[in-house]
Amino acid sequence: MFDGLTLLGDGLMHFLTPASLFNVAWATLVGIIIGVLPGLTATMGVALLVTLTYPMPPDQAILCLMCIYVGAIYGGSRTAILLAIPGTPASAATTLDGYPLALAGKGGLAMGLATTSSALGTMVGILCLVLLAPLLAEAALNFGSYEFFWLALFGVVISGRLTAFDDPIKGYIAGILGLLVAMVGMEGLHAYRRFTFGVPALGGGIDLIPAMVGAFGLAEILVVMKRRVAARIVDASDRVIPRLAEVWKYRRTTVRSGVIGTIVGIIPGVGEDIGAWGSYAAARRKSAERDQFGKGSLEGLIAAETGNSAAIPGSMIPTLTLALPGSAAAAVLIAAMFIHGIRPGPMLMVENAPFLYQVVAMLVLATLAITVYGLLLTRPLLRIMTVPRERLMPVVYVLCVIGSFAITQRLFDVYVMVAFGVVGFVLREMRYPMAPLVMGIILGTLLDVNLRRGLALSNGDVSPFFTRPVSAVICTLIVLSIIFSIPVVKRRVTSLFTNARRTTAGRD
Amino acid sequence: MSDAKNGQPSDAAKSSLSEGLSPPQQAPGIMERADLLTGIVLLVLGVAVAWMSWEMPRLEVRRIHPATVPGLVPGLLGLTLAFCGAILALRSVRASADAAGWRVFGGIFVSPEAGRVGATLALALIYALVLVGTLPFWAATALFVFAFIVTFEYAFSASRSPLWRTVLTATVQAVIVGVTVTLVFQFGFLVRLP
Structure with missing residues (x-):
């Protein structure tokens, strides 16, 4: 425990240099701008900026990317409140109460509370990160091939189940397609080249960064340009800095939403958007002013903004300790860490323990930065929102082309970006979620290598996959999650419970 | 339980389909038709992947363990994909029976939205696949930015400003973006541009 505090202090001191603080300042601002602009998401921002941080030292590079991530998730709330369009998908729940508040002339208060809630939510998440990550990392040291196979499968299945819009099978299909993409190229056990069709460039596999820039960049540009009308900004001229009493009044909602957001963040491949929806639903169930939700409730706004921000540190828990991305943006962060020679996973605490606490310090600094920017920069951020998309999107696309080209300097990656952009757009239009694809x-490699390595260790016997305790638990979770996504089963079980309740009620 | 036995199965199937498959902003039946087509594509893709995995060398010469053949995981994934594709297609068959619905479905490909997407995609493809690599990067970028702005501010816009103004401002932005981006990345971030 004491070791942890010392390392945390070291982590904070490490970044209290002019160069680091300068990086925090610009990266968080860029993140907020990315979040404010509809059509630019946190995942896309992190993926694009990997290129810019390439020449930096590893700690500074990850610092910048983390600030962009936190800034973008926060920035989306601005657009949600004033335009009724979520700046990033994470702010979709914020629009429900934020926009009615703005229409009622409380836009400033909504923006202020969104800022403090985001900051408090991140802090709750950071606390959980500090407490849980070392424990999980220690437990994960005992995991073998069998457990890692199931964890990889769990990540894809649970992400498919929970991020699908209304149809779990589409989430699963997106996950399988992602796994198949990972099968392309040289495999890890026998160095055999799979599905390369004689193309030498495919031998190394398909890189995550160009694929993400396509699926979250070009696909998003196509979605934005498809819309015919542009929305109008609501005027907000009331006070932005909230009173302490207003923040204190909803302390229970803040803590509850922070914890829910963190837990959702920990679930692999399920990120900020679900964190916001989960906290919003819980807040409405517990609230005394339930009927106000959706009509401009401060509590609903606080729940949504706390929930999505808390999911960021939450998502870093499995990302750092298991190399299992907690969200789509965290997946890009893992790719960036590998580029910079940092290997997340159970060995991180053994090989590079200070790094975990440096990530905590990065999150603290980013949170401070969004609070300062959020409360002070109201007017300039308003102006950014009015940039017409016809003028902005071509520039974004140019950056997508550079971003996918720059890391390995080959045009092949630009083609990968374009292909993923087109396929990503088509999938999105048919309501397939993108997160399972990323997962x-x-x-894919983790799943493939660990399944076959496990089978080789047990000499072809599959029983260790089901009899080892941790394996058995994860396997059960996967099976239950799949069974409950079948509509018939779900309906039967629900009716069973309601029937039982009705019978007991009848007896009374 | 008794409800399920007495109720008509077709009604149950219909209600499960209409429960939330189609997004609210679209006409009913469009998503089912899209699902039917994708289901068939995924089924074919899954079977093809499974077949290629089966045909993959088993590396017997290298005496590897037979449970670690390279085709194992892709094969399983291919079969699962084919299974999911089949479910998706079968579930949508009933809802896609009438011919009139297919005409509505075809209509979304000639809508104004489809035109906007098509134009964006055409510009994006020409820039990434043709212009970049043949022209100097700054010129390719300037040309793309110019074409994009003029297309959407003039050809696709309801409230048109005069053509000369669009062309003038687009030219200015195109040259600024092309030159700035090239300079910043080439000399600021030391990226060798195509």
Whole structure:
């Protein structure tokens, strides 16, 4: 425990240099701008900026990317409140109460509370990160091939189940497609080249960064340009800095939403958007002013903004300790860490323990930065929102082309970006979620190698996959999650419970 | 339980389909038709992947363990994908029976939205696949930015400003973006541009 505090202090001191603080300042601002602009998401921002941070030292590079991530998730709330369009998918729940508040002339208060809630939510998440990550990392040291196979599968399945819009099978299909993408190229056990069709460039596999820039960049540009009308900004001229009493009044909601957001963040491949929806639903169930939700409730706004921000540190828990991305943006962060020679996973605490606490310090600094920017920069951020998309999107696309080209300097990666952009757009239009696809691409190798290595260790016997305790638990979770996504089963079980309740009620 | 036995199965199937498959902003039946087509594509893709995995060398010469053949995981994934594709297609068959619905479905490909997407995609593809690599990077970028702005501010816009103004401002932005981006990345971030 004491070791942890010392390392945390070291982590904070490490970044209290002019160069680091300068990086925090610009990266968080860029993140907020990315979040404010509809069509630019946190995942896309992190993926694009990997290129810019390439020449930096590893700690500074990850610092910048982390600030962009936190800034973008926060920035989306601005657009949600004033335009009723979520700046990033994470702010979708914020629009429900934020926009009615703005229409009622409380836009400033909504923006202020969104800022403090985001900051408090991140802090709750950071606390959980500090407490849970070392424990999980220690437990994970005992994991073998069998457990890692199931964890990889769990990541894809649970992400497919929970991020699908209304149809779990589409989430699963997106996950399988991602896993298949990861099968392309040389495999890890026998160095055999799979599905390369004689193309030498495919031998190394498909890189995550160009694929993400396509699926979250070009695909998003196509979605934005498809819309015919542009929305109008609501005027907000009331006070932005909230009173302490207003923040204190909803302390229970803040803590509850922070914890829910963190837990959702920990679930692999399920990120900020679900964190916000989960906290919003819980807040409405517990609230005394339930009927106000959706009509401009401060509590609903606080729940949504706390929930999505808390999911960021939450998502870093499995990302750092298991190399299992907690969200789509965290998947890109893992790719960036590998580029910079940092290997997340159970060995991180053994090989590079200070790094975990440096990540905590990065999150603290980013949170401070969003609070300062959020409360002070109201007017300039308003102006950014009015940049017409016809003028902005071509520039974004130019950056997508550079971003996918720059890391390995080959045009092949630009083609990968374009292909993923087109396929990503088509999938999105048919309501397939993108997060399971990302999870599949990043976890495919882990799943493949560990399944076959496990089988080789047990001499072809599959029983260790089911009899080892941790394996058995994860396997059960996967099976239950799949069974409950079948509509018939779900309906039967629900009716069973309601029937039982009705019978007991009848007896009374 | 008794409800399920007495109720008509077709009604149950219909209600499960209409429960939330189609997004609210679209006409009913469009998503089912899209699902039917994708289901068939995924089924074919899954079977093809499974077949290629089966045909993959088993590396017997190298005496590897037979449970670690390279085709194992892709094969399993291919079969699962084919299974999911089949479910998706079968579930949508009933809802896609009438011919009139297919005409509505075809209509979304000639809508104004489809035109906007098509134009964006055409510009994006020409820039990434043709212009970059043949022209100097700054010129390719300037040309793309110019074409994009003029297309959407003039050809696709309801409230048109005069053509000369669009062309003038687009030219200015195109040259600024092309030159700045090239300079910043080439000399600021030391990226060798195509």
